[in-house]
Amino acid sequence: MSSTSFLCQRCNKPLKISQELWAMQRRSLEAQHHASPSPKMPVSGKLQARTSRRQHPDRGRTSQESACCTFTLLGEPSTQRTLDSIQNTILETFEIVSGQKDVEHPLCVDCMDGLLEELDAQLTLVEADNQKYKSFVERESLVSEEEREALHVELRAELQSLEQEEARLAQELKDMDQQHARIEAELKAAEAESRELEQQEEQHWKDYAALTMEQLELTDELSSLENRLAHAQGQLQYLSKTDILNITFTILDDGPLGIINNFRLGRLPRIQVEWKEINAAWGQTAFLLFTLSKIAGLQFQRYQLVPRGDHSYIKSLTDDGMLLLFSDGSHNVFYDNKFDRGMKAFLDCLQQLVKVLEKEEGIFLPYRIHVKGGMLEDATGSGECYSIRTHLNTEEEWAKALKFMLTNLKLILAWASSRYYCKT
Ligand SMILES: [Zn+2]
The missing domain is CATH 1.10.418.40 (Autophagy protein 6/Beclin 1)
Incomplete structure (x- = not known):
C-alpha cells in the first residue's frame, strides 16, 4: 500500500502519504463497511454507485483517480455528467455534510491554500448576494400596494424619460455619424487639395530654380556687357583724344x-x-x-x-x-x-x-x-x-x-x- 503514489489534483505534483494517513483511511473504510445505513440513503445504493463508478473509470476521472476511488474531486466539472455521477456526488456530499466521511483531497499544500482562498472569495460573494436578497425581501414586504403602484408609475415615467433620452442620443449619434461622414469627406477634399498644393509648390520651386539660373546667366551677361561697354568707352575716350x-x-x-x-x-x-x-x-x-x-x-x-x-x-x-x-x-x-x-x-x-x-x-x-x-x-x-x-x-x-x-x-x-x- 505504501508503494502507491498520488498526484496533486491540480498541479500533478507527486504526493507522499504518511503511514498514519494510510492507517486512518483503512480504519475509516472498515468503519463505513460495518456502520448501519443512513435512513435517507441506503448503503446498497451507495455501494452500487461506487461499484458502478469502478466499472466506468473514464466518466469524469483519470486512471489515478480510479485507482484511488475514495477521493472527491472539486473544481473540475464534467461535461458529460450522468445521473449516476450526479447521484454519486450527492451521496458523497451528503456523507461529508452529515459527518460520516472526512474530506480527503489529494492536493499539495500550495494548491490547497489557493483553493481555500478561492472558496473564501466565492463564499463572500454568495453571502453578499444573500444579504441583498434578504434586504429586497424585507423591503418588498414593507411596501404597501399604493406605494408599489406609485413606484411603478415613477419607474415607468423614468423608463419613458430614459427611452426619450435614448432616442435623443440615437438621433444625436446619427447626427454625429452624418457629421463624421461630412468631416471625412471634407478631410479627403482637404487632403486632395493639400496634394495639389504640394505639387504646385514643387512646380513653384522648379520654376524658381529655373528663374534663378536664368537670372544668374543674365547677370553674367550683363556683367560681360558692362565690361565690354567700359572697354569701348575707354577706347572711345582714347580715340577721341587721338589726333588721327x-x-x-x-x-x-x-x-x-x-x-x-x-x-x-x-x-x-x-x-x-x-x-x-x-x-x-x-x-x-x-x-x-x-x-x-x-x-x-x-x-x-x-x-x-x-x-x-x-x-x-x-x-x-x-x-x-x-x-x-x-x-x-x-x-x-x-x-x-x-x-x-x-x-x-x-x-x-x-x-x-x-x-x-x-x-x-x-x-x-x-x-x-x-x-x-x-x-x-x-x-x-x-x-x-x-x-x-x-x-x-x-x-x-x-x-x-x-x-x-x-x-x-x-x-x-x-x-x-x-x-x-x-x-x-
Ligand atoms: Zn498541487
Missing part, C-alpha cells in the same frame, strides 16, 4: 628731300631714290590733299583727285583725261608729258585749298604757288621760284619744289589736325 591726322600722316622737311610717311618725294644726283618710292610718296601726298579738302569741305574745280597708292592720278574734269602722279623715269623725254601735267594739276588743287584757307581761316603759307607756271616761290626767304615739272628742270630744283610743297602741306595738316581735334 598726325598719326596717319607724318611729314619731314628738314633734310635735303621732303619725306611723307617714310617715303622720299624727289631725288638728287647724290640721292637716287627709286621711282617706286617717289610714286608711293606721291600717293600719300594725294591722299593727304584729298583728306584735307574733305575736312575743309572743298570740291576741287577742273580736277578730281584719285589717290590710289603708287598709281594715284588726277582726273581732268574738262577733257576727261588722266593726269598721272607716278612715273617710271622716262617721262622727261616729252615736253608736256602726263606726269608733269599731273603734278601741275596737283598744284592747282593745292592752290584752291590754300585760297580757301587764306580767305576763311587767315592762314598764310611760306611758299607761294604759281599754278600757271607750275612753280613754288620762296616768298619769305630768297624769293626764288622752283618748278615742279621735270621737263627742262634739274633734280635739285625739282626736289626743292616738292619739298616746299610738302612744307605747305605740313602746315595745313597742323591746322586741320587742330580743327579736327576741336570738332570731336
